Amino acid sequence: MKGADGYFEAVRVYILLNDGCPLLFDSGSHIHRREIMAQLRELLGATAPGYVFLTHTELPHTGNIRAILDAWPETQLVCSSAILPHVELPWWVTADQVQYAYAGTEGTYGGRSISFLDGILKDQPGTHWMFDNRTGTLFTADAFGYLYPATADLVFDDELEDSVSCDWLKRYHEAAFRFLPMVNGAKVNADIARVFKKRDVKIIAPTHGNAMRGNIEQCLARFKQAILETSA
Numbered sequence: 617m618k619g620a621d622g623y624f625e626a627v628r629v630y631i632l633l634n635d636g637c638p639l640l641f642d643s644g645s646h647i648h649r650r651e652i653m654a655q656l657r658e659l660l661g662a663t664a665p666g667y668v669f670l671t672h673t674e675l676p677h678t679g680n681i682r683a684i685l686d687a688w689p690e691t692q693l694v695c696s697s698a699i700l701p702h703v704e705l706p707w708w709v710t711a712d713q714v715q716y717a718y719a720g721t722e723g724t725y726g727g728r729s730i731s732f733l734d735g736i737l738k739d740q741p742g743t744h745w746m747f748d749n750r751t752g753t754l755f756t757a758d759a760f761g762y763l764y765p766a767t768a769d770l771v772f773d774d775e776l777e778d779s780v781s782c783d784w785l786k787r788y789h790e791a792a793f794r795f796l797p798m799v800n801g802a803k804v805n806a807d808i809a810r811v812f813k814k815r816d817v818k819i820i821a822p823t824h825g826n827a828m829r830g831n832i833e834q835c836l837a838r839f840k841q842a843i844l845e846t847s848a
Contacts, residue, residue: 622765623763623764623765623787624763624764624765624766625761625763625764625788625824626761626764626823626824626825626826627644627645627647627648627676627823627824628642628644628821628822628823628824628825628826628827629641629642629643629644629652629656629680630642630753630755630821630827631656631659631660631665632728632748632751632753633659634666634726634727634728635726635727636663636726637666637667637725637726637727637728638659638660638663638664638665638666638726639665639666639667639668639669639725639726639728639730639748640656640665640667640668640669640684641668641669641671641746641755641821642668642669642670642671642676642677642678642755642757642823643668643670643677643678643679643680643681643683643684644676644677644679644680645675645676645679645680646675646679646680647679648679648680649679649680649683652680653680653683653684653687656684656687657687664688664690664691665684665688665691666691666692666725666726667691667692667693667694667715667725667726668681668684668691668692668693668694669694669717669730669746669755670693670694670695670696671735671743671744671745671746671755671756671757671758671823672696672699672735672738672739672740672742672743672744672757673695673699673704673705673740673742674739674740676823676824677757677823678706681693681706681709682706682708685709685713691713692713692714692715693705693709693713693714693715694714694715694716694717694725695714695715695716695717695742696716696717696719696732696742696743696744697716697717697718697719698719698734698741698742698744699740699742700742701714704742717730717732717744717746718732719732719733719734719744720732720733720734722749728748728750729748729749729750730746730747730748730749731746731747731749732744732745732746732747733745733746733747733811735756735757735759736759736804736807736808736811737758737759737789737793737804738757738758738759739758739792739793743757743758744757745757745759745811747815747817751818751819752815752816752817752818752819753817753818753819753820753821753827754811754815754817754819754820754821755821756820756821756822756823757822757823758792758793758822758823758824759789759822760785760820760822760825760828760835760839761785761788761789761792761822761823761824761825762780762781762784762785762787762788762822762824762825763784763787763788763791764784765778765784770826771826772826772827772828772829772830773826773827773828773829773830773835774829774830774831776826779830779831779834780825780828780835780838781838782838782841782842782845783842785838785839785842786842786845786846788824788825789842789843789846790846792824793846796843796846796847797846797847797848798847798848799847799848800847800848801843801844801846801847801848802844804843804847805840805843805844808836808839808840808843809840812832812836817832818832819832820832820835
C-alpha cells in the first residue's frame with residue numbers, strides 16, 4: 617500500500633509448511649484477499665492449514681479469516697487469551713474454531729513447538745508475539761515494521777537492493793504507534809533486549825515489512841535507534 621509520502625507499507629502473511637500441517641501467522645487485509653488466497657492455494661496445494669495464529673484482531677491481520685475458514689473449515693484459529701472474543705472476533709467464528717494461547721506458555725501445533733509472549737509494542741491490548749523454536753522465527757505483529765521507498769518483492773531483507781534502514785523503521789513506528797513520543801524509549805528497548813536474550817532469534821517476521829534474517833544484531837540496533845529517535 618502506497619502512502620501520501622510515496623513510501624509503501626507491506627501487509628504480510630507468513631506460512632510454515634510444517635510437514636503436512638501448515639501454520640499461518642495472521643491472515644492479511646481483505647484489500648489483498650484475491651492475491652493472498654491465490655498464493656495460499658498455490659503454496660498449500662491440497663493441504664489445509666492446520667492453524668492460523670492471530671497476533672491481534674485488527675483488520676490488516678484478520679481480514680481474510682472468513683475466506684480461509686470457508687476454504688478450509690477444519691482450520692483452527694489461535695488467539696491471545698487477552699482478547700475479548702465476543703467483541704473482537706466476527707460473529708460467524710464459532711467457539712469450536714478457536715483456541716486460546718497464554719503469554720509465557722508454549723504449545724505444540726502439528727508437532728511443532730510455538731511459544732507465546734505478550735507483545736512489547738502493540739496497538740491492541742490482546743496483541744501477542746509468537747516464537748517458532750525450530751526456525752528461530754519471532755513473529756512480532758506491528759513491531760519491527762518498516763516503510764519502503766519503493767515497492768518491495770516478497771524477499772528477505774538481505775535480498776533487498778537496500779538494507780532496512782533506521783529511517784525506514786522510524787517512519788513506520790512513528791506512524792503506527794502514535795503514543796511513542798510519550799514513552800520511555802530506553803525502557804522499551806530494555807524490554808525488547810530481554811526478549812532476544814531469552815531466545816535464539818534467527819529471523820524477525822513483522823506483519824508490516826519483509827522478514828529480516830541478514831544481520832539480526834544490525835536490525836535490532838537500527839530498531840532501537842529508531843525507537844529512541846521517536847520516543848521521549
